[in-house]
Amino acid sequence: xxxxxxxxxxxxxxxxxxxxxxxxxxxxxxxxxxxxxxxxxxxxxxxxxxxxxxxxxxxxxxxxxxxxxxxxxxxxxxxxxxxxxxxxxxxxxxxxxxxxxxxxxxxxxxxxxxxxxxxxxxxxxxxxxxxxxxxxxxxxxxxxxxxxxxxxxxxxxxxxxxxxxxxxxxxxxxxxxxxxxxxxxxxxxxxxxxxxxxxxxxxxxxxxxxxxxxxxxxxxxxxxxxxxxxxxxxxxxxxxxxxxxxxxxxxxxxxxxxxxxxxxxxxxxxxxxxxxxxxxxxxxxxxxxxxxxxxxxxxxxxxxxxxxxxxxxxxxxxxxxxxxxxxxxxxxxxxxxxxxxxxxxxxxxxxxxxxxxxxxxxxxxxxxxxxxxxxxxxxxxxxxxxxxxxxxxxxxxxxxxxxxxxxxxxxxxxxxxxxxxxxxxxxxxxxxxxxxxxxxxxxxxxxxxxxxxxxxxxxxxxxxxxxxxxx
Ligand code: ADP
Numbered sequence: 311x312x313x314x315x316x317x318x319x320x321x322x323x324x325x326x327x328x329x330x331x332x333x334x335x336x337x338x339x340x341x342x343x344x345x346x347x348x349x350x351x352x353x354x355x356x357x358x359x360x361x362x363x364x365x366x367x368x369x370x371x372x373x374x375x376x377x378x379x380x381x382x383x384x385x386x387x388x389x390x391x392x393x394x395x396x397x398x399x400x401x402x403x404x405x406x407x408x409x410x411x412x413x414x415x416x417x418x419x420x421x422x423x424x425x426x427x428x429x430x431x432x433x434x435x436x437x438x439x440x441x442x443x444x445x446x447x448x449x450x451x452x453x454x455x456x457x458x459x460x461x462x463x464x465x466x467x468x469x470x471x472x473x474x475x476x477x478x479x480x481x482x483x484x485x486x487x488x489x490x491x492x493x494x495x496x497x498x499x500x501x502x503x504x505x506x507x508x509x510x511x512x513x514x515x516x517x518x519x520x521x522x523x524x525x526x527x528x529x530x531x532x533x534x535x536x537x538x539x540x541x542x543x544x545x546x547x548x549x550x551x552x553x554x555x556x557x558x559x560x561x562x563x564x565x566x567x568x569x570x571x572x573x574x575x576x577x578x579x580x581x582x583x584x585x586x587x588x589x590x591x592x593x594x595x596x597x598x599x600x601x602x603x604x605x606x607x608x609x610x611x612x613x614x615x616x617x618x619x620x621x622x623x624x625x626x627x628x629x630x631x632x633x634x635x636x637x638x639x640x641x642x643x644x645x646x647x648x649x650x651x652x653x654x655x656x657x658x659x660x661x662x663x664x665x666x667x668x669x670x671x672x673x674x675x676x677x678x679x680x681x682x683x684x685x686x687x688x689x690x691x692x693x694x695x696x697x698x699x700x701x702x703x704x705x706x707x708x709x710x711x712x713x714x715x716x717x718x719x720x721x722x723x724x725x726x727x728x729x730x731x732x733x734x735x736x737x738x739x740x741x742x743x744x745x746x747x748x749x750x751x752x753x754x755x756x757x758x759x760x761x762x763x764x765x766x767x768x769x770x771x772x773x774x775x776x777x778x779x780x781x
Contacts, residue, residue, distance in 0.1 A: 323498075323502060323505070324495075324498045324499060324502050325498075327494070327497070327498035327501065327502070328491070328494040328495045328498045329494070330494075331490065331493065331494030331497060331498065332487075332490045332491050332494040335486070335489075335490035335493065335494065336483075336486070336487050336490050339483060339486045339487070339490070340483065343479050343482070343483060347472075347475065347476075347479065350472070350475060351472060354468045354471060354472070355465075355468065358447065358463055358465070358468055359434070359447065359449075361395075361463065362395070362434075362447060362448075362449045362461055362462065362463050363449060365395050365397075365461045366449050366450075366451050366459065366460075366461040367451075369381055369384070369385070369397055369459055369461055370451055370453060370459050372384060373399070373453055373457075373459060374453070374454060378399060378407065378408060381397065381399060381408065381459075382408055382410075384397075385397035385408070385410040386410055388410060388412060389410060389412050389413065392467075393414070393463070393466075393467040394412035394413070394414065395412070395461050395462065395463055396409070396410065396411065396412060396415055396418070396446070396448065396460070396461065396462035396463070396464075397409070397410050397459075397460070397461055398410075398423070398448075398459070398460040398461075398462070399457060399458070399459055399460075400424075400457065400458040400459075400460065401456075401457055401458070402456040402457060402458065404424055404426070404427075404428055404458065405424070406420065406424060407457065412464075414444075414464045414466045414467075415446065415462075415464055416439065416441060416442070416444070417439030417440040417441030417442055417444065418437065418439060418440075418446055418464075419437070419440055422437055423435070423437065423448065423460070428450060428458060433449070433450075434447055434448070434449055435447070435448040435449075435450065435460075435462075436448075439464075443469075444464050444465060444466050444469070445464070445465050446462050446463070446464050446465075447462060447463055447465070448460050448461070448462035448463075449461055449462070501533075503527065504524070504527045504533040504534070504536070504537050505533070507524045507525055507537070508524050508536075508537065508540060511523065511524045511540075511544075515544070520548060520551070521548060522544070523541050523544060524537045524540055524541055525537075526538060526541070557723050557724065560723065560724040561606075561610065561723075561724065564606065564724055564736070564737075565603060565606070568599045568602050568603050568606075569599075569603065571595075571599050572595075572596055572599040572600065572603075575592045575595040575596050575599065576592065576596060578592060579591075579592030579593070602736075605736065606736050606738065609736065609738045609742055610723070610738065612742055612745070612746075613723065613738065613741050613742050613745045616742070616745035616746050616748070616749040617745050617748075617749075619749065621668075621745075621746075621749050623664075623665040623668060623749065623750070624665045624666075624667070625663055625664060625665055626663070626664070626665070626666055627661055627662070627663050627773055628661070628662055628663075628664060628666050628669070629659070629660065629661060630656070630660035630661070630662050630669075630694055630701055630703070630770075631656040631657075631658065631660055631694060633666055633669055633670055633673065634654065634656060634673060634692055634694060634703070635654070636670065637670050637673040637674050637677060638652055638654060638677065638692065640674065641674070641677050641678065641681060644681055645681050645690065648681060648684075648686050649686045649687050650681055650684055650686065650687070650688050650689065650690060651688075651689045651690070652677075652689075652690045652691075652692070653689065653690070653691045653692070654691075654692045654693075655691070655692070655693045655694075656692070656693070656694040656695070657694065657695045657696060660694055660695070660696060660701050660772070661772065661773040662701055662770055662771075662772065662773050663771075663773045664750050664770065665750075668746045668749075668750075669746070669750070669770075671742065671746060672742075672743045672746050672747060672768065673692075673703070673705075675739040675740070675742060675743050676705040676743060676766050676768075677690065677692070677705060678739065679739060679740070679766075680705055680706075680707035680709065680764075680766075681707075682730075682733050682734075682735070683707065683709040683710050683730065683733070683764070684707045684708055684709030684710070684763070685709065685710070688707065688708040688709060688763075689707070689708050690705070690706070690707045690708075691704075691705075691706040691707075692704070692705055692706075693706070696772060697769065699771075699772070700752065700769040700770055700771055700772060701769075701770050701771075701772045702767060702768070702769055702770075703767070703768045703770070704765055704766070704767050705765070705766045705767075706763065706764070706765045707763050707764055707765075708762070708763040709763050709764060710729055710760070710761065711758045711759050711760040711761055711762050711763055711764055712727060712756070712758040712760065712764055713727075713760050716728075717756065717758060720740050720756065721740050721741060721744045721754070722741065723737070723738060723741045724736070724737040724738060724741075725737050743766075743768070747768050747769075747770065750770055750771070751770075751771045752768060752769045752770040752771060753768075753769050754766070754767070754768050754769075755767040755768075755769070
């Protein structure tokens with residue numbers, strides 16, 4: 311590992327996640343153990359104090375029934391027990407009449423106890439050992455004859471248990487801290503795996519490997535969603551690039567034919583003897599071919615402008631029915647020549663806020679196709695009406711129809727159906743229709759059945775009548 315990567319480890323998300331997990335885990339364990347220790351300490355102390363009280367009551371009954379001898383006998387027997395009690399009998403002036411000092415009372419100063427003024431009604435006397443850290447807790451009661459009985463207990467046994475607990479606690483907390491660190495590292499590595507995969511994928515895309523995908527973690531969490539969306543975005547970009555590439559290939563391919571024809575015409579004219587008529591014919595052909603190329607390039611530019619939103623739209627409030635009439639008029643001669651009947655059926659007052667020339671281009675393209683792909687004797691029907699939200703135009707024909715395989719492709723740039731190759735066309739009409747309609751906030755649809763006919767439907771946002779009055 312390089313010095314740079316070592317220096318950057320503290321800045322990494324994995325390191326910070328591990329650290330957070332480790333700190334939170336260790337702190338929670340410490341708090342939990344601290345609380346358990348406090349609870350254990352106070353329970354043991356409470357237990358000791360209860361024991362002292364019970365013993366005090368026992369010895370006071372013993373004194374009342376059997377006198378000092380019985381106390382002496384029982385108190386001496388205490389010394390053999392594991393955690394023996396101190397028993398002291400004193401006069402009303404606090405002079406010791408009897409005391410047993412068990413072995414665990416080392417460092418206990420009897421004088422100190424004798425100096426305490428017992429009239430203060432103190433419930434519990436706490437004394438410190440002179441030689442070690444042991445404390446002694448002593449309870450006092452006054453007997454019927456005025457003497458004083460005291461029972462005490464050292465905290466040695468309690469400390470032994472607490473010490474044992476502290477030892478176990480140290481080992482467990484150490485193990486837990488190790489576990490916290492290990493667990494933190496494991497979870498951080500696991501949680502950040504999708505992000506690492508994402509980085510690797512982006513890196514491989516940057517280095518030119520298109521088509522790379524991030525493996526989905528399938529955990530159902532936010533990262534899962536992010537990876538899924540990221541993959542979707544990659545697929546979209548990929549399909550856009552493929553589309554652009556194939557469009558470029560198609561354009562290059564479609565331009566080659568007219569360019570080759572143009573060159574051939576010019577070449578033939580150059581080789582022919584100086585016949586002025588042949589030159590003229592060749593030039594006419596050349597102009598036609600150049601027009602075809604220009605038309606194609608202009609339409610391609612229009613489509614891309616409309617698609618990218620840079621097309622300049624000269625928006626006006628227009629009567630849709632009027633625009634349809636004007637466009638139909640341009641095609642009446644063509645239809646008549648082919649013996650095709652054009653019918654129109656539009657509702658009144660269909661107002662739109664559109665660029666009239668562009669919308670005429672849309673209707674013209676649909677009408678042109680309908681006439682082009684309908685055999686002689688057929689019929690074309692235009693229907694415009696107000697839909698639920700949009701103004702709708704349907705262009706129906708009784709033509710050759712479109713096969714289900716071709717149907718999704720007809721809106722693509724430069725696509726031409728196999729059966730359409732005999733007809734004039736560039737394969738750009740419908741792409742332009744779709745781009746212009748979408749640039750106006752509308753959408754396109756098509757229904758078609760081979761040998762029966764097609765219906766092209768366009769939806770355009772209607773213009774609000776109330777705003778119309780303000781114009
Ligand atoms: P072009 O008509 O120049 O070939 P278009 O983009 O206008 O290009 O149409 C693309 C293809 O969709 C056509 O080649 C044809 O196969 C099909 N098509 C379009 N309109 C119709 C129609 N009214 N009837 C049958 N086929 C159609």
